[in-house]
Amino acid sequence: MDLTGNLLIGNSAVPGSGGEIFGIDAATGAALPGRFAGATKADVDRAAALAWAAFPAYRETALEARAAFLEAIAENILAIGDSLIERAMAETGLPRGRLEGERMRTVNQLRLFAKEVREGRFQELRFDAGDPERKPVPKPDLKLRNLALGPVAVFGASNFPLAFSVAGGDTASALAAGCPVVVKAHSAHPGTSELVGIAVQKAVMSSGLPEGTFSLLFDAGYEIGQALVADARIRAVGFTGSRRGGLALMDIAAKRKQPIPVYAEMSAINPVILFPGALAKRGADIGRAFAGSLTLGAGQFCTNPGLILAIAGEGLEAFKQAAAEALKAVPAQTMLTPGICKAYREGVAKLMGHDTVKQIAAGQEGTDHQGSAALFEVKAADFIAHHELQEEVFGASGLIVACQDLAELHKVIGALEGQLTVALHIDADDHAEAAKLLPELELLAGRLLVNGFGTGVEVSPAMVHGGPYPATSDGRSTSVGTLAIERFLRPVCYQDFPDALLPQPLRKG
Amino acid sequence: MDLTGNLLIGNSAVPGSGGEIFGIDAATGAALPGRFAGATKADVDRAAALAWAAFPAYRETALEARAAFLEAIAENILAIGDSLIERAMAETGLPRGRLEGERMRTVNQLRLFAKEVREGRFQELRFDAGDPERKPVPKPDLKLRNLALGPVAVFGASNFPLAFSVAGGDTASALAAGCPVVVKAHSAHPGTSELVGIAVQKAVMSSGLPEGTFSLLFDAGYEIGQALVADARIRAVGFTGSRRGGLALMDIAAKRKQPIPVYAEMSAINPVILFPGALAKRGADIGRAFAGSLTLGAGQFCTNPGLILAIAGEGLEAFKQAAAEALKAVPAQTMLTPGICKAYREGVAKLMGHDTVKQIAAGQEGTDHQGSAALFEVKAADFIAHHELQEEVFGASGLIVACQDLAELHKVIGALEGQLTVALHIDADDHAEAAKLLPELELLAGRLLVNGFGTGVEVSPAMVHGGPYPATSDGRSTSVGTLAIERFLRPVCYQDFPDALLPQPLRKG
Structure with a gap:
């Protein structure tokens, strides 16, 4: 035509x-x-x-x-x-x-x-x-x-x-x-x-x-x-x-x-909260699933899971290792426009150059028009101290915030801006701790989800694709x-x- | 107590x-x-x-x-x-x-x-x-x-x-x-x-x-x-x-x-539109009812009918005469606060002193803390030319806008700001003309009413007490x-x- x-x-x-x-x-x-x-x-x-x-x-x-x-x-x-x-x-x-x-x-x-x-x-x-x-x-x-x-x-x-x-x-x-x-x-x-x-x-x-x-x-x-x-x-x-x-x-x-x-x-960075029970049981599985969600469509979703909150420990290490391995195998993907590609690279470069941020994994390199996945980590206290780390990097870039304990996890959540989605990865023995967080999470996002990622947005009567300002x-x-x-x-x-x-x-x- | x-x-x-x-x-x-x-x-x-x-x-x-x-x-x-x-x-x-x-x-x-x-x-x-x-x-x-x-x-x-x-x-x-x-x-x-x-x-x-x-x-x-x-x-x-x-x-x-x-x-001035058929049949009745609504509670209602739109002629004269007579008999009423009373007197004085506005009637005089009803008239073209005539005078003051014909009435409506209510006084033979105006009136106010005044606000499921900005x-x-x-x-x-x-x-x- x-x-x-x-x-x-x-x-x-x-x-x-x-x-x-x-x-x-x-x-x-x-x-x-x-x-x-x-x-x-x-x-x-x-x-x-x-x-x-x-x-x-x-x-x-x-x-x-x-x-x-x-x-x-x-x-x-x-x-x-x-x-x-x-x-x-x-x-x-x-x-x-x-x-x-x-x-x-x-x-x-x-x-x-x-x-x-x-x-x-x-x-x-x-x-x-x-x-x-x-x-x-x-x-x-x-x-x-x-x-x-x-x-x-x-x-x-x-x-x-x-x-x-x-x-x-x-x-x-x-x-x-x-x-x-x-x-x-x-x-x-x-x-x-x-x-x-x-x-x-x-x-x-x-x-x-x-x-x-x-x-x-x-x-x-x-x-x-x-x-x-x-x-x-x-x-x-x-x-x-x-x-x-x-x-x-x-x-x-x-x-x-x-x-x-x-x-x-x-804009949103769509926090994913990994609870201790879930991490202990299936940290590596969640890590692989996360890598898939992060890189879907070159990460160019409003609901892309850009932020991972978890308590440091063995489970998180397993998650990181599995996610990093999976990401390393992901080919670079063509991004929507040269401008978006450039902005993505600049966002990733900013994280690479940030004093408090450590790179965990990088996807495969590609052409000038492609974006490579990237995964970073930061300590909770540093994340809270540096508001710029909440800026959305539109594309397949994720940031893990490692907390010392649940109290620190609460603090990180208290420092977050309004979001489109919050995902919780939980096991049955995480329910009590998750329940404590829910009243705050309900005020943080328009959609809360359990054991999944927000990248799929069902078009149906009960969907909410929205959330508090500035999402x-x-x-x-x-x-x-x-x-x-x-x-x-x-x-x-x-x-x-x-x-x-x-x-x-x-x-x- | x-x-x-x-x-x-x-x-x-x-x-x-x-x-x-x-x-x-x-x-x-x-x-x-x-x-x-x-x-x-x-x-x-x-x-x-x-x-x-x-x-x-x-x-x-x-x-x-x-x-x-x-x-x-x-x-x-x-x-x-x-x-x-x-x-x-x-x-x-x-x-x-x-x-x-x-x-x-x-x-x-x-x-x-x-x-x-x-x-x-x-x-x-x-x-x-x-x-x-x-x-x-x-x-x-x-x-x-x-x-x-x-x-x-x-x-x-x-x-x-x-x-x-x-x-x-x-x-x-x-x-x-x-x-x-x-x-x-x-x-x-x-x-x-x-x-x-x-x-x-x-x-x-x-x-x-x-x-x-x-x-x-x-x-x-x-x-x-x-x-x-x-x-x-x-x-x-x-x-x-x-x-x-x-x-x-x-x-x-x-x-x-x-x-x-x-x-x-x-704020709102709640236009009341008097249609020719209704005016011809019962101009005086509507005038008396209007005077009652205008002065209810010393006119201190958000839904007080502060603006009357009608086509000049015998029916409007009958309306004016009846309204003026009724208003002359209304005792001055204590206003809510000295500040509101002062603002009301200033608003009325402004209309009295306005080059294009003519006073039609005044209620009885009272104490320093009381407001007397007031009714004014202005020609449609002057009303449109003087935006300040749309300012709410909080209290029992009304302004009649006399139009030459329905076309001019349409123009006046097109010049109005958002309102809480619009009232239409109509007879069966006004339906066709009223129907032509309704699509515009629906965009002008939260509540439209027929053959009444907006001062009563029923508390019920189908009530709308709201309306477009700046109402x-x-x-x-x-x-x-x-x-x-x-x-x-x-x-x-x-x-x-x-x-x-x-x-x-x-x-x-």
Whole structure:
């Protein structure tokens, strides 16, 4: 399929006139076919105006029609066929199997939200019957429903070119809630973005939905995304990316005449706590499993297990030895972009050069575009004293914090920032100690897991992919799973309304 | 009952050592019995430390125990007897009937949240069964529950000394959610606050709940409230008051190392839209009803109907004439505090002196501590051109915006800021025009009502007392009704947990 490099503004495909963007072959750094041109502020204005115009009709679409629209997007993505996978492979360096899996995840995510829309629970319909005879004052008739917030700006992530990008979780949940979406494509995979964007645009048109329900903008820099968040017609933001990027958007959103919510999933090092009983029994097994999780997808997951907390001793030695051996055999892997690769190498170099940090293992060397796994160790007291050791190194780098005892382990946990996940490796005889920690861990992360690693994020009703600041901008929400729809809704109450003036879902019958 | 003037910190009553506060007789400006002394930063630290220490146990109280605690608070408030009403009457100038009604509302609100806690729906329990056989990867077992955010700082409002104060809606919903509460009492009713604070403190002790579940602090200025919001152990804020106060707290909360949500209900002028059909048929009736709503409680309601939008003509003239006649007969009413009375007079004087504004009616004159009703009129174009005419004048002052036609009415609505309520007065033949406006009105306010005024705020499941910024800091929430509990919760997911380590509500059986 030929790429046009056009912006998708409402139902049109429009050549951009901003800065040029090229897809980059992640494995070689060479430019890929297709020339994308960035949007201008006039394009932002046009996309926002169309989204605003589409909003009243789109938010009142019948549930069945909205669900069918989400399913049509899923069908259209599948219909692109292998050219989508091939383009995504080239742009991201991710292997075929991973991207085929991610496509299925993206499609199933859209279908799950279609199901959620059909069930209609998100509307939170409430009915308080009135009572004109009540004393001392009559009781009014009250009806409540959740209403879509308004057009949502979605920022695609580099590390999930399908599942957290143009038609990923933020887009799916915002569309499900009844919000038009304007996507600022991630410039690391413009071709993948265009292909998926066309799939969404086609679904808008074939479903007879108002023009402006969806638009897709490219930008070589930050200006267009910032203009989008500042636009008065945009009413919420979904973002997955760096902490710096997320904080910048939060700042813009807070300074607007009407501030808007920003749901930014920013950074985490996802502590893994190894308890003494589990370490004693199967330290080496856990070490091998950890090495696998750390290096999955070149470690480029928000939920990558970057921090290991354990009490020093034989069990931890067995863990380290097994992890180190496994890591040594792991080939270097192509990273998503030259910039990410460079940042990873700098992060690893910083740890190597840190006075208090000791390197335990290194994966195999690769090309200039590849990252090698790395494992480090630091003493608990040094970790606590050096806050910079909590900075995420995006990629397959892990840091073991060796504690003298459980009391010191508690101290380390007390020093941690908000996280997406915390994993506990425990045996039956660790339960009592684990139970003591849980009240603190519940406040530290959105998801706690036992005897596993957080790298798999199931898309389902009970998932929470979120967590206290600074893991996300808003720890009251999740960006994965059906609960994500609630980010884009607000309650409205209708008092003493005649049936004919009520919104459809609140009418009789 | 003698007032001690003490701070209530955990289970203790402690003399404050900050600035002095006296209850002021609203009708005379004279100091009432009882000398209250403000908290120091050390008191804030102690209250926050106790709240933080209480949090793990309090948030895991069994639903029945938590519900019984809320009911015990209600009983203890009733048990204070008439001395509570008398003190509140003196401190606020509000009449007996109103305060007895407000006490019942406060008590019923606590009981309603007790019911909500018993039903347990707010926990949002979700269960996704795992499937170890699933290909290509096993499906994890996921369980979700809502968890309390942490200790909440509550700022009492001056205009509802019971229902939006020490044991008012914010406190009731935060305690229901499982959050300890530290109240910063409003200095306009310190005696009322102490009496209710002791009622809550007693309920904490008799219910065997951890010390620190509740504390009450006084302060003559702003410093203590600000220190409270800045304290790392406070995790959310409930506030009802001025826009300036709300914005100051939002700013402090956003600048913390870990930002926290602020639920501030700040200001509104609550537009009332009179449609041509309704005006033609019953303009005078609506005018009389409006005068009653405008002057209820000296107009000191967040939902006071401060703005009337209508198309100029005979119907509007009938409305104006009836409203003016009714208002002329309304006696001046004692206002809550000398400061509020002064601000009201200044607001009215500003309208009187405004070039584009014409006074239509004035209520009867009263004492220095009383406010007289006032009604003004302005042309739509002038209203749009003068943004300052949207500023709330807290008290019984209303402004009629006369439009030439429906198109101009639309323009006025487009120029309005976020509101708590919008009221529509319509007849059957106005339905078509009203329907055209509704999509815009839904975005303007949290509650829309037909053929009534917003001054009564029912405490029930379908109520929304909230609305887009700047009516509140967060239009996704309500501060009245059972939905208010959701402000103080966040979802947490437990993956592959052994039953014994799960929190109680997620365990088997």
